[in-house]
Amino acid sequence: MTEGQVRAIDFAARRYDYGRGALHARKVADLAVSIFDQLTHLGLLPGCPPAARNVLFAACLAHDVGLSEKA
Numbered sequence: 253m254t255e256g257q258v259r260a261i262d263f264a265a266r267r268y269d270y271g272r273g274a275l276h277a278r279k280v281a282d283l284a285v286s287i288f289d290q291l292t293h294l295g296l297l298p299g300c301p302p303a304a305r306n307v308l309f310a311a312c313l314a315h316d317v318g319l320s321e322k323a
Contacts, residue, residue, distance in 0.1 A: 253306040261310040268323050271316025281312035 270277035288305050291297045317323055 253303055253310060255306070258306050258310045258313075262313050265314040265317050268317045268320035270313060271319035271323075277313050277316065280315060281309050284312045285309050 265271075265277065266274070285305055285308060288297070288308055292300070292305075
């Protein structure tokens with residue numbers, strides 16, 4: 253997943269206030285990529301491409317969109 257694709261998902265999620273708000277979505281994303289980075293550093297994600305980090309980040313941003321009344 254490219255940075256542009258991540259921005260597109262962020263834009264769509266923002267339209268629905270990320271489901272539970274931007275702060276919650278960003279905290280989930282920050283924690284998830286921190287865990288990803290730590291596991292990668294420890295060699296515990298063999299074969300996992302660096303682009304997977306972008307997929308994880310984007311998924312975290314949009315994970316609660318369905319809770320929005322706008323959705």
